Amino acid sequence: MDFIDLKSQYAALRDNINARIQKVLDHGQYILGPEVKEMEAALCAYTGARHCISVASGTEALLIALMALDLQPGDEVVTSPFTFAATAEMIVLAGGVPVFVDIEPDTANLDARLVEAAITPRTRAVMPVSLYGQVADMDAINAVAARHGLAVIEDAAQSFGASYGSRKSCNLSTFGCTSFFPSKPLGCYGDGGAIFTSDDRLAQACREIRTHGQSQRYLHTRLGVGGRMDTLQCAVVLGKLDRFEWEIARRLQLGEAYRRKLQAAVPALQLLAVREDRDCVWAQYTVFVDDREAVQARLKQAGIPTAVHYPRPLHHQPAYARYAEADACPHSIAAARRVMSLPMSADLTDAQQDEVVAALARALAA
Numbered sequence: 001m002d003f004i005d006l007k008s009q010y011a012a013l014r015d016n017i018n019a020r021i022q023k024v025l026d027h028g029q030y031i032l033g034p035e036v037k038e039m040e041a042a043l044c045a046y047t048g049a050r051h052c053i054s055v056a057s058g059t060e061a062l063l064i065a066l067m068a069l070d071l072q073p074g075d076e077v078v079t080s081p082f083t084f085a086a087t088a089e090m091i092v093l094a095g096g097v098p099v100f101v102d103i104e105p106d107t108a109n110l111d112a113r114l115v116e117a118a119i120t121p122r123t124r125a126v127m128p129v130s131l132y133g134q135v136a137d138m139d140a141i142n143a144v145a146a147r148h149g150l151a152v153i154e155d156a157a158q159s160f161g162a163s164y165g166s167r168k169s170c171n172l173s174t175f176g177c178t179s180f181f182p183s184k185p186l187g188c189y190g191d192g193g194a195i196f197t198s199d200d201r202l203a204q205a206c207r208e209i210r211t212h213g214q215s216q217r218y219l220h221t222r223l224g225v226g227g228r229m230d231t232l233q234c235a236v237v238l239g240k241l242d243r244f245e246w247e248i249a250r251r252l253q254l255g256e257a258y259r260r261k262l263q264a265a266v267p268a269l270q271l272l273a274v275r276e277d278r279d280c281v282w283a284q285y286t287v288f289v290d291d292r293e294a295v296q297a298r299l300k301q302a303g304i305p306t307a308v309h310y311p312r313p314l315h316h317q318p319a320y321a322r323y324a325e326a327d328a329c330p331h332s333i334a335a336a337r338r339v340m341s342l343p344m345s346a347d348l349t350d351a352q353q354d355e356v357v358a359a360l361a362r363a364l365a366a
Contacts, residue, residue: 001343001352003305004183008347009240009247017239024235033231039238040194049171049196051203054229055210058157058179058193062090062127064227065153065175065195068205071096071124078118079127079155080110081313081324082332087129087155088314088323096124100315102329106273108132108286108339111331112140119144125151130159130169132272132309133185133251134280138164138172145173153177157193158283160186161248165277170196180229180237185251185281186244188233247346248281254348255282261353262287265361270338284309284341289364292340298363304356307341 010017024033040052055061066077073095079087081100088098101114110128126145128136138154145152152173156162159169160178162185170176178184180192195206205222208215213224255274262269270288274280286309289295296306313332315324327333342356 001303001305001355002345003307003341003343005343005345005347006182006187009345012347013240013243016242017236020235020239021232024231030231031228033234035231035234035238036229039234042238042241043194043196047168047171047176047196049176050198050200051196051206053195053197053203053206053210054234055193055195055206055227056229057191058177058181058184059086059090060210060225060227061177061179061193061195062086062153062155063094064206064209064225065177066090066094066096066125067209067223067225068175068202069125069151074122075124076120076122077125077127077153078115078123080129080131080332081315081320081329082108082310082335083129083131083155083314084157084310085314085317085319086157087127088320091127092320097122098314098320098323099123100313100324100329100332102331103335105331105334107134107136107275108272108335109134109136110141112137112144115141116144116147119148119150123148123150125153125174127153127155129155129157130162132280132286133159133162133283134272134274135159135162135164135169135172135278137275142173151175157181158184159281160184161244161251162281163279170194171198174199174202180233183283185248185283186237186240188236190230190233192229192233192237194229250346251281251344252279254344254346254353255280255285257350257353258285258342258357261357262360265357266364269360269364282344285344286339286341288335288338289340290338292338295360295363296340298366299359302359302363304359305343308339309341310336310339312336
């Protein structure tokens with residue numbers, strides 16, 4: 001069993017994807033070819049955002065968004081320590097200071113109730129992470145940010161396709177930044193990402209920054225990076241879009257089935273909470289277990305792959321330890337010790353899911 005089954009997805013989409021790739025090979029416009037604008041327009045229509053700026057990766061999306069805000073050395077960005085390193089990494093690379101705020105223990109997302117107390121005169125932005133495919137409490141976070149004149153950047157690397165009420169992830173705040181890494185809910189076949197915003201000025205800044213700060217060819221009006229998404233990768237995304245709504249519906253169905261089956265098989269198992277006003281597209285289906293290494297070893301023996309997202313909060317990583325006391329953010333510390341992700345993708349079969357649930361029940365009983 002694959003942890004994420006990309007081979008079955010490709011088998012279902014082979015004709016679409018191959019035709020899209022062949023079209024790029026035929027026209028030869030490998031950088032900013034017509035598929036780039038086509039993908040950007042399609043994703044604007046999907047999210048409802050006015051602008052989509054495709055970039056080289058989800059990491060690059062965060063960096064360019066911060067640069068578009070003109071982050072200055074020492075400026076602070078409030079964010080979660082329970083996330084992949086790129087979240088804080090880009091804040092530091094842009095010259096900023098990450099200010100870590102703890103998570104909600106049941107969702108593992110940034111606790112909106114703690115954000116306001118972390119704001120100082122140096123704060124420029126708030127960067128919540130839509131972890132595991134569920135959006136954080138964006139209305140509450142946006143309200144706090146508005147009171148203090150701050151931008152909000154949704155790190156939506158894991159949540160493209162998720163809904164928050166009637167709105168889509170990536171169209172909930174100043175910026176939404178997502179990733180098209182192959183394992184994401186909408187993935188390409190390499191690195192890729194996108195920035196979403198409905199602010200015309202910020203969108204223009206992002207477009208200039210991703211092409212070395214050029215406002216026109218060889219006129220560099222601002223500091224920039226080489227951050228374009230390859231035409232071939234945009235073609236792959238376009239080749240996947242016809243099936244994407246089905247895949248999101250299937251992810252929601254599988255997530256609900258995991259919940260129902262696990263509650264029946266292992267009533268004491270702690271599952272991630274999903275708030276009533278939103279859904280979760282389950283970039284990873286994650287549960288909380290004690291004695292995690294032993295459980296993972298038993299599952300491996302049974303042929304069930306697992307992963308840990310993430311084994312250390314960022315303030316326990318050597319590169320970021322100086323930004324918070326070691327005992328800060330206790331819920332993040334506790335989650336890092338207990339989270340474990342199970343196989344999850346739109347092509348996971350019901351029989352495979354039953355196998356995972358039965359093996360986990362045996363592993364926990366042992």
